[in-house]
Each structure stands twice: as structure tokens, then as C-alpha cells.
Amino acid sequence: MAEPATTRPKWIGQSMKRVExxxxxxxxGRYIDDIRLPNMAVAAILRSPHAHARIVRIDTSAAERLPGVYAVVTGQDVRARMAPLPTFAVGPIYQDLLAVEKVRHVGEAVAAVVAENRYIAEDACELIEVEYEPLPPVVDPFAAMEPGAPLVHEALGSNVAYQRTFTFGDFDRDFNEADHIVRAKLRWPRSSGMPMETNGAIGDYDEGTGILTIYANSMNFTYFQWLIATSLKIPASKLRVVPINAGGSFGSKFFMHKVPTLAGFLSMVAGRPVKFVEDRIDHILNNDHCGSDRYYDVALAVDRDGTMRALQIKVVDDYGAYLQFGTGTHGNALAQVVGPYRIPSVQYELTAVLTNKNQQGAYRGFGSEVNNWVLERMVDFAARELGLDPVAIRRKNFIRPEQFPYRTPTGNIYDSGNYEGVLDKALALAEYDRWVAERERARQEGRYLGIGIVTAQERSVFSSTEFWFWFDQPGFPVTSSxxxxxxxxxxxxxxxxxxxxxxxxxxxxxxxxxxxxxxxxxxxxxxxxxxxxxxxxxxxxxxxxxxxxxxxxxxxxxxxxxxxxxxxxxxxxxxxxxxxxxxxxxxxxxxxxxxxxxxxxxxxxxxxxxxxxxxxxxxxxxxxxxxxxxDHPYTTLPSPDRKDLGVFYPFMGHACHIAVVEVDPETGQFTWHKYAAVADAGTVVNPMTLDGHLTGGTAQGLGTALYEEYVYDDRGQMLTASFMDYLVPTAMEVPRIDIDHQETPSPYTPYGIKGAGEGGRMMAPGVITAALEDALAPLGVRITELPITPAKLVRWIAEAKARGQAPTA
Amino acid sequence: MVEKRPVTVTVNGQVRQAEVEPRRTLADFLREDLNLPGTHLGCEHGVCGNCTVLLDGQSVRACLMFAVQADGHEILTVEGLVAPNGDLHPLQEAFWEHHALQCGFCTPAMLLTAYEYLQQHPVPGSDEEIREAIGGVLCRCTGYQNIVTAIRAAATKLTAAGPAPASRSVAD
The missing domain is CATH 3.30.365.10 (Aldehyde oxidase/xanthine dehydrogenase, molybdopterin binding domain)
Structure with a gap:
């Protein structure tokens, strides 16, 4: 490729107003729902009210008779004309566009109506009679692993879709030699990107040419569109996907496969253009991309002086009813599993479990944001148990600037970095020392003021090996991106x-x-x-x-x-x-x-x-x-024994976020005193838009930390299917965020740029958790789960007081 | 099919007439019948506020109103903020200048909510007050900070423009 200009950039680095x-x-904006084609019909979906049930009978006759209805389709029509939807999973975990023999989660699509308008389509959905034979649902992932548990996919013979332990470096030696083991069980619940615009598509099948045009707000159509063609059983050369501006994604529209496939299929059935745009309930119940839903059992081996020796992670991930992206979200976590620290060895045990819930996919961070939260939790626990300062223990373990490019135990390379530089800038920006003094004063006055700090990674520019290095015999070991x-x-x-x-x-x-x-x-x-x-x-x-x-x-x-x-x-x-x-x-x-x-x-x-x-x-x-x-400028294959996963995410951003909060222990409410963020994303292309990403991502991470959760009850019913229950932060909840940057260019990318779109959300949950825990440190509260709602805080405070204010050990 | 009813509304200064089913929402009416797709639907539960328009100068959720309820009223949508010569409104300019939008989906609702606020408070209050004013519109991209900055910047520009700023009230 051509070399970038060697003179000082004129436009790169400018806060240019956005041309968009x-x-x-x-x-x-010409979003998907703004587009109307001549003769276009609109679709609505009938969804399962059951978490797990056999479909005995569907009667669509009354719906078909409703004036204005053009077509009603069920799983049988889909089975007759289509192949299952694309999946990165290995094994018999097939997903049909509309459920065929049984439904596997509340909200799974059972039938679709194509009608003159959405009002009539929804009327017709109410006229469809479905007889279900309810099956016992499996909701808790640990119950799902018990012998005799109801099976989500009978053909798989188990609800455990994947289990394997990876060991990187001389783990046993490092772990056993360490002075102290810090242990914690940590819980990260399911949330999702929740863009303000839902997923949508218009299918337009031309019977004359046999070309199916799909207009969609999906992100990855050129990468994967041939897979959609395969599902629809048409030649990929006759599928034309037209990209449409998306009103937010955050992962939710990253290779969305159900919606475009559905619109395309319905257009082929109805013989006219068909639009399907999810409403909010459709999106919450059935979108392709819920975030991680993990249960961790973690051990960090440390020496008395704070030196980190080894990290052991055992994680159970509740993937829901399908496994569209395989376990790629853990591959992502393995790119930066040791964070910015010189941890020489790692053991990582993953158990991927299927339950009667909607499927997981991508959400800003793609699983790495969870690992960041977990690792930073462990570092804070280590500091507390060893009586060390949380800043000092981080500084002590940082990978040093002269050690780059740095090979991490999993094999992934960190290209460049200067973590102490970022830390020092953040401490200054946050006025850290002043707040430490303020905390002492507050504590003497009986107030609960706390300071949180995280120093964590933002890997950028994935290589596709993370989707398959899990398997010795991967079905489709893709290496292009x-x-x-x-x-x-x-x-x-x-x-x-x-x-x-x-x-x-x-x-x-x-x-x-x-x-x-x-x-x-x-x-x-x-x-x-x-x-x-x-x-x-x-x-x-x-x-x-x-x-x-x-x-x-x-x-x-x-x-x-x-x-x-x-x-x-x-x-x-x-x-x-x-x-x-x-x-x-x-x-x-x-x-x-x-x-x-x-x-x-x-x-x-x-x-x-x-x-x-x-x-x-x-x-x-x-x-x-x-x-x-x-092509990806720096990626290598994993070793056959998978002790080395190769280079798959090498352009390593870094950030330090610092938060200062004050908790009211009576109500569990808190106020913000400070939120400061310093990021290093290599060469900055546009400071203004980078800051925008950072601020918005931080607000999303705040939602993850404090408010957002997909709650299923023990029958698998979804309790948070609207914005009245799924709480997206408003302007009232998000604090002012002070931002600064450091630029450590990547030696491997044009202009030295690193990616930075996810950083805010990858840092905020950790720092907010740490700040709230620090505020309540005098009570001995230890925070191990999200979201940290006021009700939970009040409960933890009461429990801590009941323990006689015993400090955690 | 339910019998349609006539509706006459003044939208962005223009009288518009149509026959609609009583159950047709104001949002669908604006978007589909009047071809004004700038009013966006984020949840259709009245929570996200992305469908906010001004009805006789007051912000309303267009997803929670029926078109027939708007009969005889005046409506301002985002399309009406733009000057007849195509110039952006100072609020729109300020949103652009201060990067107060990313995906743009909530932007029309944010602009109209800010417009209403500045009509009532030409000199805006504290950042907390501005945040409260826009608290009924969810934005998933920006973290709101630049929206607050943009509203304040627009207010400065509008008040500097004199006692009769370039405000097109709905009554114009």
C-alpha cells in the first residue's frame, strides 16, 4: 500500500464538523422505516408467549380472511422453502426464521403476516390461533447443566453447547508459587445495545430477474450476505443488499440476520416489496444481539508486594436458545484477558450453556467489557486484601513502554502503549489527590464518599480467528476481515x-x-x-x-x-x-x-x-x-494445540477512568462529584467525534453498571420488555465527563490510528462499581454483581452492618 | 374497516387535510400520510420521547396521540425548524457545531424539546436544568453532554440576535 504522507497532517487530527x-x-435521515417503495406491504410477527413449548397446531385461516392481508406464513412454510439461518455454532443447534416444531424462548417468531399496513398486520396476528403444548422451561444455566434438565435442543443431547479449559503459560507453577490467592464470584447480567432505532429491512423480490433486493440497516452485509442467500436458497449473485443508515447499533445491528432474511422471504412469498421493522417489544424479545450473561469464578494469584502472577477464570455464559456467534465473545475477551498488566499465565475455562432465552450476540465490547470489569474488580480486591493502594498496585504491574510490542500469554500482541502516561494524566484531570483528602474528611463526618479507578484495555480491529480458535476442527476457519x-x-x-x-x-x-x-x-x-x-x-x-x-x-x-x-x-x-x-x-x-x-x-x-x-x-x-x-495488517494463525491463539486483536488502546461519588446509605441513591476519562487510541483522527464516542460509550456503561438488565422470571417470562422496565439512562443520570487524551501511535496501522468506538462502555462499569464500593468501604460492602440498583445497595449496606461491619478479607 | 374521519391540522405553517382512521397515531399520520418522516418512533410506549413534536407549542409524544386528536391544532415538526430558504435553525447549527448528534435518530425530538425549552427560557438555567428539560428524550449515542452544550450555545446566539430572534413560533 501507499505510504501515508510524511509531512504533518493537515486534516487528520482536526475536529472537523461531521459531514453526515x-x-x-x-x-x-432516510432510515429504513422512512423508505417506502411502490406497492409495498408491511409485516408483523406473532411471537411465542411461552419460554418452551411444542407447537401442536396453527390455524391461520381467520387471519388470511381479514381484508388487507396479503399473506400469512408459519414455520412450515419456512421449512418448506428455506434453509436454517446462518450460525457460527458447531453442532446441531439450528435456528429457523419462524419456529417449526417448538418454541425455545418467549418472543420467538411463530408466524408472520404481510398486510396493507401495520395496523391490519397486527390485527391479523391476533386472529392466528396457535395451540401450544407447554414444556418445562430451563431458565437458570446451572439448572440447565443438571442431569435430566429439559433440553433446549434435543439433538444436542445436552444444554452445554461448549466446554473447554485453555491454559496459557506455566499456570500451575505461577499459581502455586504466589503468596496469596484473591478469589471472587462475579455476576454480569444480560443487557443490550438498545439503539433508539430498531432493526429493519425491506425485501423487494423481482420475479422477472430473480433478483432479491434487501434494504437493511445491518452493518455487515458485504461480509455475510452470501450466508443470507444460502438461507433463502437463492444464488448469492442474485441477492442485492442495499445499505441504509442505521439509527444506532452498538452491536445490535452487527450482522443482523433474522430481520433482513425475514423481509426477503416475505417478499418472495407475497410477490411484492415487504417492510419489516421491529417495534421495541420485537427488539427486546427477539433481536439478534443480547449482550453477555456471565457467572464468574475467578482467582488472581498475587505476591505480597502486589506482583500479579497468574489469573484463573472459570466462566459460565448463559447464551440463551441459540448460538449464532458461537463463543466469539470469549475469544474477544482472550485478546486482552490480562489487561494492561504483566500477568505471565492464564487459565480460562468456558462453559457455554443453552437456556430458554433470546440469543446472545454483540454489544459494544463484545465480551471484553465484561473481562475488563472482572479483572479490575480482582485488582481492587487484591489491593484491599493486601493493604495496597489501588493506584500503586496498578502502576506496579503495568506493562512498561519499552516492552512493546508485548506478547500476552494467550499469544495476542499489544502493539504499543504508555499506561503510566495515561494514568498520570487521569490522576491530574480528576484531581485525584484532592479527592483522596476529601474522602478522608467525608469519612470523618460520617459521609460515604468513594473514588473508583480503572486502568483497562480497548483492543481494536478484530481478526476473525476469534470466532473459531475454540475448536480443534473448526467448521469454517475464516481468516479474512x-x-x-x-x-x-x-x-x-x-x-x-x-x-x-x-x-x-x-x-x-x-x-x-x-x-x-x-x-x-x-x-x-x-x-x-x-x-x-x-x-x-x-x-x-x-x-x-x-x-x-x-x-x-x-x-x-x-x-x-x-x-x-x-x-x-x-x-x-x-x-x-x-x-x-x-x-x-x-x-x-x-x-x-x-x-x-x-x-x-x-x-x-x-x-x-x-x-x-x-x-x-x-x-x-x-x-x-x-x-x-x-486486509488486517497484523494477524496470525493459532497454534494447533491452542496454547497460543496467535495475533488477532493487536491494536491495543488503553484508558484510565476515575469516578468520585457520594452515597446516601438510607436510600441507596448517590451523587456524582467527578468523572474523568483519559484514553489512548493512538493517533486521533477527529478529537471531537472521538470524545463523542467516549462520552456516549461511558453513558452506556453507566446504564450497564446501574440500571439495565434483561430480567426473566423462573418460567422464562421476560419482565423487562419495554422502556418502562428496561431503564436506559436519561440526561438526568449521566454526569459531566471530563476527557483528555494521550496519543501512542500504533506501529502497524495507517497514521498510527487505533480503534476507539467501544472504550467508554469498556471502562465505565468497572469504575462506577469501584467508586460505589469505595464509598461503602467503611461498612465493608463488596460489590460482585451488576446492575447496582439503589435497592441492592440498601440491601448490601444492611447485610454489611449485620455482619458487624467486619472488613472483608 | 372503521370509518375514516377528516382531520385538518396546520403543520409547519401549512394547512393539511386528510381522512384517517380514528386509531391512526399522530406519528404515523405525520410520517406516512403527510410524508414528514423526521418524526421518529423509538418505542411506541411514550417512554423514549423520540417522536416528540410540538402541538400548539407544547411538546407531545406523537406515538401516544391519535391524529384525530390533533384536529384543529398547530404542529411543529423538525422539518419546520429549517428556514424557508433552507437554512438550518440556530439550534440545528449548534447541534452540528458541537457534535450533539451521532446516529441522529433522537435528534429531531431533541431539537424540538430544546426549542420549546428556549421559548420558555431564552436564557437557559444551569446544566442540571437543561438536562431536566431534555430528560424526556432518550439518546443512546451521545451521553447528552454535547446536547447540553449545544442548547446553551444556541441560546447565546438566539438572544444575541436581538429581542425578535429568528424564532419561528408555531403561530407564524
Whole structure:
């Protein structure tokens, strides 16, 4: 690929206003539900009221008779015409678009109605008669592992979908030699991205050509669209997915497979365009991507002086009824399982359990946010048990700047970092020393003021090996995760950038592309237009996810720009009668180095490239466009024995968050005194949007820490199926967040950029937990589960008092 | 099929007439019948506030009102914030300037809620008061901070513009 410019960047690093914004500010966002095609019908779904039941009979006749209804389909229709949905799971865990023999969770789709409008479609759903034979549900993952437990998938013969212990480094030696073992059982409950816009798609099947067009707000259509074609039993070449702006994702639209497949299928059945957009209940009950739902039993081996020796994690993850992404969320955690610390060995035991709940998928952090919370909890427990300062124990164990690139025990590489630098900036930003003094004063006054600190990792730019290194004989050991870009200069000299995956979900792909192209060609950003290719035309792309997009699309843009610049120089050199090496790009022109008056504007060159073939060098074809597919710049295969997982997530961001809170022990409410965050995401492309990500991600992490939980009762009923029960933080709950940055460039990426989209949520749960625990330290409260609701805080305070204020040991 | 009823509303200064089923929500009416898709549906339970529009200058949840209930009233949607010549409203400019939107889905509701607040409080109160004012609209992207900053910045611009700022009240 071409080298990035060596001079000081002009546009990279600027807080450029987002080019995406005007359309959204005007209410012209063209989200999926804003799109209406001629003759389009609308679908609604009938969902299971049971967690686990056999479907005995479905009578759709009354629904079919309702005026305005075009089609009613059930699992039998799906079974007759479709293959099961795509899955990364190994083993007989199949998922149909609509349930066939039985339903496996409340909210699973049982039938779909296509009608003139949503009102009629929902009326018709009420007219469908389904006779269920309820089966005993399995809700608790530990009960699910008991012999004789009801089976979610009979063909699997067990509810344990996966179990294996991985050992990295000389674990037994390190663990046994350590002075002290810190132990804890920790619980991270299920939540999800919960974007304000739900998932949606429009299917438009053309019977004339046999081409199915699906408009969807899914993120990863170029990566996976052929899998959807396989489910629909149509040639992938005849499936055209058109990317549509997404109103938030946070994982919820990362390879969403049910909604687009459904819209496509219904369009083929109904013979007209069909839109299906989830309502909020659809989304909560049945979206593809609930977050992790984990039970941990953890041991951190430490020496008396605080040196961390070994980490043992045993985790049971309640995956729900299907296993769409396999256990990739734990692969993700293994990328940074030791955090920023020199922990030489790790043992990781994963048990993936199936229960009668909705499936898991991706949520900002993809499982690593949980590991961050767990590890930082363990470090705090270690500090307390050893009588060490929480800052000092972290500082003592940090990987040192001179140790990079650093190979972690699992095999993943950390590219670069300066963790003490981040820590020192954060301590200063938070006025840490002042708050330590304030805490002492508060405690003397009988007030419960606490300070939390986390120093944790944000891995960026995934490699797809994390999806399959779990298995010795993986079914589909994919190793690609590319991103592409096309740069076109039109005959008038204006730039068109084409992106090849659905990049927009609230991030800034168009602004990033504009900044990079403006940088590469030294042009006015206002001259750049960004567009998205539909799948039939799209080059390889993987879409946003795992904080990969800015790094990867920049690589693609730099590559495409390099190719295009070469062609421009060739044309200009021919016309100016100089050598291409003597030319440079300057403010919208190409000029001769040292004689700036000898120049051609890009418009002049563009016009000749399109219209004046005889002015071009003989071997230069007409037009001005170049594409580039940028593959992951640094990934390696796992070793056959899986003692080394290879390099799969090497661009390692880091952050330190510090929070100061004060708890009212009577009510369990608390007030914020301070929230400070310092992040190191390598070279910053756009400080303003990076801060936006950090602030928003922190607010989401706050929701995870304090409010959000998918609650199922012991019959598997969903108790939090609306925003009245699933509490998304409002402006009233989120504190002011002070932000600073450190830039430690990656040696392996264009411009030294690292990803940073998930950092806020990967840090906030840990720091909020730590601050609340520290506030209640005089009472001996130890926090081991989320969300930390006021009711729980009051209960823990009462329990601690009942224990006679005995300090935890 | 239930008999349709005539509805006459003034939306963004224009009189609009239509025949709708009594059960049709104001949100669907605006989005589909009047082709104003800037009003977004986030939950249809009246919680997320993403469908907020101004009815006679007061914020309402368009998902919780029927179109027939709006008969005879004046409505302002996000589309009506833009000046006739296409210029963005100072609030929209401030949201852009201060990165107060990411995915943009809650943005129309946030803008209208802020508009209502600034109509009532041309000089905004503390950050806490602004946060309370927008507390009825959920945003999942921004963490709200830049929205607060943008509202304050817009207020400064609007009040600096003189006693009769470029405000297009619904009555205009």
C-alpha cells in the first residue's frame, strides 16, 4: 500500500464538523422505516408467549380472511422453502426464521403476516390461533447443566453447547508459587445495545430477474450476505443488499440476520416489496444481539508486594436458545484477558450453556467489557486484601513502554502503549489527590464518599480467528476481515468516495473518509462526497465492529488514493513534460516541485482523463478511479494445540477512568462529584467525534453498571420488555465527563490510528462499581454483581452492618 | 374497516387535510400520510420521547396521540425548524457545531424539546436544568453532554440576535 504522507497532517487530527450531520438535523435521515417503495406491504410477527413449548397446531385461516392481508406464513412454510439461518455454532443447534416444531424462548417468531399496513398486520396476528403444548422451561444455566434438565435442543443431547479449559503459560507453577490467592464470584447480567432505532429491512423480490433486493440497516452485509442467500436458497449473485443508515447499533445491528432474511422471504412469498421493522417489544424479545450473561469464578494469584502472577477464570455464559456467534465473545475477551498488566499465565475455562432465552450476540465490547470489569474488580480486591493502594498496585504491574510490542500469554500482541502516561494524566484531570483528602474528611463526618479507578484495555480491529480458535476442527476457519474503498474523481474534479459496507450507525465513516482523502490529495473537504455500494457491486468489506472501521477504512482509502495519485501523476507528467517523481499535490492541483507555477488543477486533469483520450499517455485508460482492499495488517494463525491463539486483536488502546461519588446509605441513591476519562487510541483522527464516542460509550456503561438488565422470571417470562422496565439512562443520570487524551501511535496501522468506538462502555462499569464500593468501604460492602440498583445497595449496606461491619478479607 | 374521519391540522405553517382512521397515531399520520418522516418512533410506549413534536407549542409524544386528536391544532415538526430558504435553525447549527448528534435518530425530538425549552427560557438555567428539560428524550449515542452544550450555545446566539430572534413560533 501507499505510504501515508510524511509531512504533518493537515486534516487528520482536526475536529472537523461531521459531514453526515445535515441530513439528520433536517429530519431527512432516510432510515429504513422512512423508505417506502411502490406497492409495498408491511409485516408483523406473532411471537411465542411461552419460554418452551411444542407447537401442536396453527390455524391461520381467520387471519388470511381479514381484508388487507396479503399473506400469512408459519414455520412450515419456512421449512418448506428455506434453509436454517446462518450460525457460527458447531453442532446441531439450528435456528429457523419462524419456529417449526417448538418454541425455545418467549418472543420467538411463530408466524408472520404481510398486510396493507401495520395496523391490519397486527390485527391479523391476533386472529392466528396457535395451540401450544407447554414444556418445562430451563431458565437458570446451572439448572440447565443438571442431569435430566429439559433440553433446549434435543439433538444436542445436552444444554452445554461448549466446554473447554485453555491454559496459557506455566499456570500451575505461577499459581502455586504466589503468596496469596484473591478469589471472587462475579455476576454480569444480560443487557443490550438498545439503539433508539430498531432493526429493519425491506425485501423487494423481482420475479422477472430473480433478483432479491434487501434494504437493511445491518452493518455487515458485504461480509455475510452470501450466508443470507444460502438461507433463502437463492444464488448469492442474485441477492442485492442495499445499505441504509442505521439509527444506532452498538452491536445490535452487527450482522443482523433474522430481520433482513425475514423481509426477503416475505417478499418472495407475497410477490411484492415487504417492510419489516421491529417495534421495541420485537427488539427486546427477539433481536439478534443480547449482550453477555456471565457467572464468574475467578482467582488472581498475587505476591505480597502486589506482583500479579497468574489469573484463573472459570466462566459460565448463559447464551440463551441459540448460538449464532458461537463463543466469539470469549475469544474477544482472550485478546486482552490480562489487561494492561504483566500477568505471565492464564487459565480460562468456558462453559457455554443453552437456556430458554433470546440469543446472545454483540454489544459494544463484545465480551471484553465484561473481562475488563472482572479483572479490575480482582485488582481492587487484591489491593484491599493486601493493604495496597489501588493506584500503586496498578502502576506496579503495568506493562512498561519499552516492552512493546508485548506478547500476552494467550499469544495476542499489544502493539504499543504508555499506561503510566495515561494514568498520570487521569490522576491530574480528576484531581485525584484532592479527592483522596476529601474522602478522608467525608469519612470523618460520617459521609460515604468513594473514588473508583480503572486502568483497562480497548483492543481494536478484530481478526476473525476469534470466532473459531475454540475448536480443534473448526467448521469454517475464516481468516479474512478486509475493508475496501473506492476513490473516484469525476470529470469536473470533484471526489466521490465509495464505501463497501454499511458503515454508518452513528459513527463518522463519511467524515473519516473525507478527512483522509482531503489529507491524501490536499483538497478542500467540501469537494468530497461519500456514498455506499450495494452488495452486488461492493468490494470485500467487514463493516464496523470491534472498533475496526476507522483503522481499516483509512488503510483502504490510503491504498486507493495511492493508486489514483499514481495515475494522476502519470497524466500530469505527460502533459507537463516532466517525470512523475517531480510532481506534488498542492491545494487541488498537481505541480512541479520547485516550480509551483507549472501546475494543472485536478479539474483539468479529470476532464482530460474522461474526455480527451488523445491527451493521455498511450497506456493510460480513460476515467479516474481506484479501489483498494485493505486486509488486517497484523494477524496470525493459532497454534494447533491452542496454547497460543496467535495475533488477532493487536491494536491495543488503553484508558484510565476515575469516578468520585457520594452515597446516601438510607436510600441507596448517590451523587456524582467527578468523572474523568483519559484514553489512548493512538493517533486521533477527529478529537471531537472521538470524545463523542467516549462520552456516549461511558453513558452506556453507566446504564450497564446501574440500571439495565434483561430480567426473566423462573418460567422464562421476560419482565423487562419495554422502556418502562428496561431503564436506559436519561440526561438526568449521566454526569459531566471530563476527557483528555494521550496519543501512542500504533506501529502497524495507517497514521498510527487505533480503534476507539467501544472504550467508554469498556471502562465505565468497572469504575462506577469501584467508586460505589469505595464509598461503602467503611461498612465493608463488596460489590460482585451488576446492575447496582439503589435497592441492592440498601440491601448490601444492611447485610454489611449485620455482619458487624467486619472488613472483608 | 372503521370509518375514516377528516382531520385538518396546520403543520409547519401549512394547512393539511386528510381522512384517517380514528386509531391512526399522530406519528404515523405525520410520517406516512403527510410524508414528514423526521418524526421518529423509538418505542411506541411514550417512554423514549423520540417522536416528540410540538402541538400548539407544547411538546407531545406523537406515538401516544391519535391524529384525530390533533384536529384543529398547530404542529411543529423538525422539518419546520429549517428556514424557508433552507437554512438550518440556530439550534440545528449548534447541534452540528458541537457534535450533539451521532446516529441522529433522537435528534429531531431533541431539537424540538430544546426549542420549546428556549421559548420558555431564552436564557437557559444551569446544566442540571437543561438536562431536566431534555430528560424526556432518550439518546443512546451521545451521553447528552454535547446536547447540553449545544442548547446553551444556541441560546447565546438566539438572544444575541436581538429581542425578535429568528424564532419561528408555531403561530407564524
Amino acid at each position: 450531520d445535515p441530513r439528520f438535523l433536517r429530519g431527512k 478486509p475493508e475496501s474503498a473506492t476513490v473516484t474523481i469525476d470529470p469536473t474534479g470533484k471526489f466521490i468516495v465509495t464505501l463497501h459496507s454499511l458503515a454508518f450507525w452513528g459513527n463518522s465513516p463519511e467524515t473519516v473518509a473525507t478527512q483522509v482523502v482531503a489529507e491524501q490529495f490536499d483538497i478542500d473537504p467540501a469537494d468530497v462526497v461519500v456514498t455506499y455500494a450495494a452488495s452486488q457491486r461492493a468490494l470485500p468489506g467487514t463493516g464496523p465492529g470491534g472498533s475496526r472501521f476507522t483503522v481499516m477504512v483509512t488503510g483502504a482509502l490510503v491504498g486507493a488514493s495511492g493508486r489514483l495519485k499514481e495515475k494522476i501523476k502519470k497524466i500530469a507528467a505527460h502533459r507537463l513534460e516532466v517525470s512523475p517523481e517531480d510532481l506534488e499535490f498542492h491545494q487541488g492541483s498537481v505541480r512541479v516541485k520547485g516550480s509551483p507555477e507549472r501546475a494543472l488543477t485536478l479539474s483539468e486533469i479529470a476532464l482530460s482523463a474522461y474526455m480527451f483520450k488523445l491527451d493521455l499517455p498511450e497506456d493510460v485508460e480513460s476515467g479516474l478511479e481506484a479501489s483498494y482492499t485493505f
